[in-house]
Amino acid sequence: MSASIVGLLFIAIMFVLLFLRTPVWLALAICGIAGNTALSNVQVAQFMAGSTTFDMASKYGLSVVPLFVLMGEIATSSRLSSELFSAARVIMSGLRGGLSVATICASGAFGAICGSSVATAATMTRIAMPEMRKAGYADAFSAGSVAAGGTLGILIPPSIILIIYGAIAEQSIPKLFAASMIPGIVLLILYAAIALFVAHRVSGQVPTADQVSFGERLKALLEPWQFYLLFIITIGGIYSGIFSPNEAAGVGTFAAIVISFLSRRLTVENLIRALRTTTITSAVLFMIIIGASMFANFVVQTRLPNLLIETAQAVGLGPLMIMTLIIILYIILGCFLEGIGMVLITVPVFLPIVTSYGYDPVWFGVLVVIVVELGLITPPVGMNLFIIQAQAPEVSLKALYSGIGPFLIAPVFLILLLFLLPGLALWLPAALY
Amino acid sequence: ASAETLKVSTFLPPKHAFNRMLTQWGEELAEKSGGELTINLFPAGQLGPAPRQYDLAASGAADISVVLHAATPGRFPMTGLAAMPLSYPSEGSNSAVSSKRLTELAPEYLAAEHPGTKILWMAVTPPLKINLADKKPATLDDLKGLRIRYAGKVFQQMIESLGASPMPVPPGEVSEAMAKGVIDGATFPFEAVMAFDLGQVVKYSLEPGMASATFAVVMNENSFNALPEKFQKLIMETTGPARAAAFGAMWDEGEAKGRQYAVDHGIDIVTLDDGQVKKLTEIVTPMIDASINAVDESGKPGRAFYDAYTK
Amino acid sequence: MSGLNRLSAAILRALLAIAMTALFLMILVIVADVAMRFAINKPLTGAYDGVEILLVISVFYGLPAVIAGRHEIIIDLIDHFVPPGFVEFLRRFSSLLSALILGFMFLSMIDPARQAYLYGDLKLELNLPVWIVWVIALGGMAGGVLASILNLFGGLSGSPAYPADKGASE
Ligand code: NA
Numbered sequence A: 001m002s003a004s005i006v007g008l009l010f011i012a013i014m015f016v017l018l019f020l021r022t023p024v025w026l027a028l029a030i031c032g033i034a035g036n037t038a039l040s041n042v043q044v045a046q047f048m049a050g051s052t053t054f055d056m057a058s059k060y061g062l063s064v065v066p067l068f069v070l071m072g073e074i075a076t077s078s079r080l081s082s083e084l085f086s087a088a089r090v091i092m093s094g095l096r097g098g099l100s101v102a103t104i105c106a107s108g109a110f111g112a113i114c115g116s117s118v119a120t121a122a123t124m125t126r127i128a129m130p131e132m133r134k135a136g137y138a139d140a141f142s143a144g145s146v147a148a149g150g151t152l153g154i155l156i157p158p159s160i161i162l163i164i165y166g167a168i169a170e171q172s173i174p175k176l177f178a179a180s181m182i183p184g185i186v187l188l189i190l191y192a193a194i195a196l197f198v199a200h201r202v203s204g205q206v207p208t209a210d211q212v213s214f215g216e217r218l219k220a221l222l223e224p225w226q227f228y229l230l231f232i233i234t235i236g237g238i239y240s241g242i243f244s245p246n247e248a249a250g251v252g253t254f255a256a257i258v259i260s261f262l263s264r265r266l267t268v269e270n271l272i273r274a275l276r277t278t279t280i281t282s283a284v285l286f287m288i289i290i291g292a293s294m295f296a297n298f299v300v301q302t303r304l305p306n307l308l309i310e311t312a313q314a315v316g317l318g319p320l321m322i323m324t325l326i327i328i329l330y331i332i333l334g335c336f337l338e339g340i341g342m343v344l345i346t347v348p349v350f351l352p353i354v355t356s357y358g359y360d361p362v363w364f365g366v367l368v369v370i371v372v373e374l375g376l377i378t379p380p381v382g383m384n385l386f387i388i389q390a391q392a393p394e395v396s397l398k399a400l401y402s403g404i405g406p407f408l409i410a411p412v413f414l415i416l417l418l419f420l421l422p423g424l425a426l427w428l429p430a431a432l433y
Numbered sequence B: 001a002s003a004e005t006l007k008v009s010t011f012l013p014p015k016h017a018f019n020r021m022l023t024q025w026g027e028e029l030a031e032k033s034g035g036e037l038t039i040n041l042f043p044a045g046q047l048g049p050a051p052r053q054y055d056l057a058a059s060g061a062a063d064i065s066v067v068l069h070a071a072t073p074g075r076f077p078m079t080g081l082a083a084m085p086l087s088y089p090s091e092g093s094n095s096a097v098s099s100k101r102l103t104e105l106a107p108e109y110l111a112a113e114h115p116g117t118k119i120l121w122m123a124v125t126p127p128l129k130i131n132l133a134d135k136k137p138a139t140l141d142d143l144k145g146l147r148i149r150y151a152g153k154v155f156q157q158m159i160e161s162l163g164a165s166p167m168p169v170p171p172g173e174v175s176e177a178m179a180k181g182v183i184d185g186a187t188f189p190f191e192a193v194m195a196f197d198l199g200q201v202v203k204y205s206l207e208p209g210m211a212s213a214t215f216a217v218v219m220n221e222n223s224f225n226a227l228p229e230k231f232q233k234l235i236m237e238t239t240g241p242a243r244a245a246a247f248g249a250m251w252d253e254g255e256a257k258g259r260q261y262a263v264d265h266g267i268d269i270v271t272l273d274d275g276q277v278k279k280l281t282e283i284v285t286p287m288i289d290a291s292i293n294a295v296d297e298s299g300k301p302g303r304a305f306y307d308a309y310t311k
Numbered sequence C: 001m002s003g004l005n006r007l008s009a010a011i012l013r014a015l016l017a018i019a020m021t022a023l024f025l026m027i028l029v030i031v032a033d034v035a036m037r038f039a040i041n042k043p044l045t046g047a048y049d050g051v052e053i054l055l056v057i058s059v060f061y062g063l064p065a066v067i068a069g070r071h072e073i074i075i076d077l078i079d080h081f082v083p084p085g086f087v088e089f090l091r092r093f094s095s096l097l098s099a100l101i102l103g104f105m106f107l108s109m110i111d112p113a114r115q116a117y118l119y120g121d122l123k124l125e126l127n128l129p130v131w132i133v134w135v136i137a138l139g140g141m142a143g144g145v146l147a148s149i150l151n152l153f154g155g156l157s158g159s160p161a162y163p164a165d166k167g168a169s170e
């Protein structure tokens, strides 16, 4: 049996396991271990299982995962994210679907200090979901808004995925952050447009909210001053070079704790609770990262991605067609892999091809984040969807899958834009550096 | 005869000289074996991070891997002597010479430190230079109090012994870190100064280079022994000192290009005078002696190896 | 709750407390390093190593709580199509798989841990032997295996240590 057949077989097995309620990390780990055994032998599988588990849990770059999750917890406990949301809500009032737009904007704003999509979605679920339900929004639409908004956490800098991409591709992380800024804002606008469209087209989804005066809107805008302070500390610190993008997660979280304590919004008890939930959530994420790395290790050895690209090149497909193929491959992978695992498998294979066609590695980094984002919200394995379900168990996965549908158009459209206007990503880093 | 494919792993970025050389070597194997012996290259740490590369080959999870000795501090004390400051064959510090010399000495001195594997060849980088953003390093004293990016224990110790602070900064971030004054300098070969386009931020480079990093290309012993004899022979013929020299020459060429880049970008390449070099030697000698003694005390011929390498 | 069950619950609680402490220390190490660089122009030696080690502790000692509390992410679409009895069967089946795989991972980690010891691997800045970090990781992993075995026998669902919250929910 050839390696590619083994690869396809285990990808199929993983789908079956997932469908049969096997925990996501476990399905990935089983296929990684069994796949390696099938390709080589059980000793190789053992080596891979033992070393990957330890190596991923001791990777400096991944320390940002628990730190950003904790930042989300602290922001929730200290009502920081709820202030953000209410500011956005007041500003968007009077719009049909305004709460959904407010959710997306507040997610984008929170994403400006937090680099984790999952943490952004988790925070916003707890704040925005109950409000939308109270206002009579359909669960599917609300959950779709939160899931989509959450993806802004990794496109609007800081961003865990860009930190990892930068490490693999040896690109400057602040430059990558700068490159993803404008596409992040564009994506936010696209999501908001989709939300408004859905709200207007689909009857019974959303009632209209009350109007408020301009003065009230301005006042609401100034309300989340603690957030602005945090933003200045983290982004200012990164760009002035006081700390690295990696350290920004720790410094930002520490600043959030201190600010919340000083303004008497966080008690020691709440802090301990936040530490507990963060530890559990980040262990859940790490198990998936570890499982995905084992699976990635296996998929890489089947050489499926290489084979596909080599075949495409052999039949004479041009650069643009190959790029299209790469994006389609990413979208397919995104359906069943988690973001970090996806970056680990694909970037070493695709980056040399992409740069050989003259595409900028920084530009490609932005593209990778967008496809990873898309993966976070595409069924069946969409981390943001799972996190929302964990926070709001009463929303069914089925409703989530249907609610996210319309929002999937936005990242796809943004990818097109990025090809037509590479300056969207490349202008800001060029202007800054 | 059945076809064989060797699984080759590196942690280095896809376009790195090592990956180019291994691809070239793979093509040579394929050509000389009539397409029966080929390699599959897994670059950029796809099979495991830098500190895991040796284990990959030793355990058989990969057939061949590229080992950076400095990535696993404590594991290769004898090999580490070749990475000591100012420690080069007297014939020259360029990579072609040092890589070849180290490969020649490997069977006698280094094989024991690479158990379970067969060393195909060793590689020693061109010496890493100290590159500074603002301060002209007219004397060694000018380095005192500066923050300098390093990689690996040897450079950490050396930077400290020069009275500067070693800072761990990922290579991709050196440019901004220097531009913003987070660090005052970085230890890099000229090739990396060019690769990371530091022409705008580096104003001074210091020659001679301080020390080199060492690599080994190793093959799992069982994988090797399981190959048909003709393939074993082919592998032996296409590796060893000659391959090391060829690879070193490839590195030297890159280093020469990097140096030209530095000159073109107006980087002032400062050469320490004999008095300063002597002072530098005095500063680093205790560190070298301590490392050699530690190896000798463990019952291995550290001094003999060091002398043979620097002869 | 039986004595054995109580003991297991206490162990798992202690492991989680260790993980939480490690996470908090990680923040302090990063902030101290940044502050020292900013204030006295000198980095905190070993900060990088420290973060890596604390991450290991936080992940591996958080793992038992995830398993015991059944916080893992699953896709439950099938629940709508099959009888509850079958769902329960699938749950038990994945508990079994989970115990087997965690056990396999634990055993797989012993060899690299031994090698870290035999080869004398050291952490770069702290000079700390790497095998110690492996032993720490194995401790957490053992907790995970313990939790997965408890799950096979009905789990600790009644235990006060793990309110039936889902991951990050409060
Ligand atoms: Na962000």
Ligand code: NA
Binding pocket: A334, A335, A336, A337, A374, A375, A376, A377, A378, A379, A380, A381, A382, A383
């Ligand atoms: Na997905």
